[in-house]
Amino acid sequence: MWIVELSFTPEPARITARPAHRALLTALHADGVVRMAGPLADDSGAVIVLDTPDPQAVLAADPYFSTPGVTVSSVREWLPILS
Template sequence: MWIVELAFNDEPERLAARAAHRQRLSALQSEGVVRMAGPFADDSGAMIVFDVADQPGLEQLMADDPYFTTPGVRVHQVRQWRPFLR
């Protein structure tokens, strides 16, 4: 699994792109690719947990979603995660 942490600022493009991004994440959750996702309580960013085998697969998912390059959205950190409880 992979954890993607996003950082946000107040660019209006971010809010305009958010609905389509959330629809995409919901579809990926239905496929078992996204395990959980959501903004931090202070809306300074968000975290998404992807269940994909490798980094190239993750990078392709992110490239297919324009939200990750929308003004106001910055990919702060990407980390591989190996949970022992599911």
């Protein structure tokens, strides 16, 4: 699994792109690729947990990750012991 950490700025383009991004996350969740996702409580960023061998392919498929106001802060492999 992978943890993707995002950071946000108040760029209007981010807000405009968010509905399509959330729709894609919902579809990926139904397919078991996205295990969890959501914004931080202060809306300064978000965390997405992916269950995929290639997180970069998921990031490349969603234009939200290259939208002004969205920065992929880190992509780290995660080895959960409980689920």
